[in-house]
């Protein structure tokens with residue numbers, strides 16, 4: 001690269017990514033092919049509109065790329081319509097809200113303190129300023145079971161136009177059929193925000209909400225799905241809804257699509273159809289179970305009592321007397337990256353909550369199996385229990401570095 005300042009930073013980041021262990025459950029390592037497509041000359045091209053209906057000339061190849069991406073993602077998720085243009089997960093959600101709602105309409109989603117995402121009604125977001133959000137919670141924090149009776153009660157009372165299933169900090173499976181039944185009762189559209197678990201659904205190791213009658217799925221493409229940073233909106237079979245969504249994405253809230261990203265999405269969707277990817281997704285779940293077992297054995301409280309997916313939310317303050325922020329910092333010192341997280345019913349502040357959230361998508365891409373994941377969980381607890389003991393921390397750091405070296409991240413081209 002000519003730009004030495006930026007080149008140096010890319011190299012430093014590559015070193016950081018390869019030497020440490022990434023446990024943030026929303027992160028992953030893309031393949032070299034995804035990276036190549038994402039860094040391709042499609043970034044030069046303007047292609048406002050949709051395949052066959054563009055506002056600029058020169059669309060022979062952009063049209064083919066976008067059609068391939070749509071075809072592949074529809075096959076992957078077993079649906080009829082897809083919009084692959086959203087720049088990321090948050091604009092994908094906004095586009096659905098804007099497509100189907102009028103200002104002031106109500107959306108019923110998972111309460112943020114119980115695992116819902118910012119875009120599901122955090123007061124600082126634009127959607128929360130335009131629409132009214134009401135929430136449902138877990139009935140029992142120790143099992144993670146959703147309070148479906150209360151969900152129904154709130155739905156009957158507030159008449160939401162959208163009932164939203166999905167989360168970014170919840171580790172159990174949802175009963176999609178119950179959501180659909182309640183939505184039918186109140187005449188709401190069902191939307192599943194599968195940003196975290198889309199890859200696990202695509203691989204068939206977690207249930208597909210479309211199978212139970214959901215109308216819409218939104219997702220990011222960069223979490224378990226292991227594609228470039230981006231978003232998608234899928235519609236099961238309702239053409240009217242799909243058309244509204246297309247208009248809402250463009251010209252509603254976006255301009256020209258990022259065709260280089262769409263090319264990279266198409267590559268990732270292709271990869272997710274392969275048997276190798278199913279093996280990956282299966283291993284992600286096994287690895288999370290291996291980590292769960294270590295936490296269970298050490299009596300560390302997990303929200304929901306454990307995990308059915310790729311992530312664990314652990315109450316480290318309640319169980320070990322270490323705050324979420326302290327845990328994040330001390331684990332970072334030994335080469336493990338994860339994030340502090342509020343837990344349901346948390347009495348501590350969001351900037352220093354009681355919990356940590358971690359998961360297995362990235363380390364599984366590196367090739368970790370149950371044995372290595374068990375060891376990582378043991379090292380995490382050892383460090384958390386001895387956070388002021390330099391000798392123990394140094395030894396743990398050394399072991400983590402050697403694990404990282406043994407399982408290199410996919411080949412880079414910087």
Ligand SMILES: *Cc1c(COP(=O)(O)O)cnc(C)c1O
Nearest residue numbers: 088089090117167168195196220
């Ligand atoms: C990550 C996430 C998003 C937002 O995705 P961005 O790409 O960060 O905009 C939306 N919903 C859920 C459930 C998520 O986990």
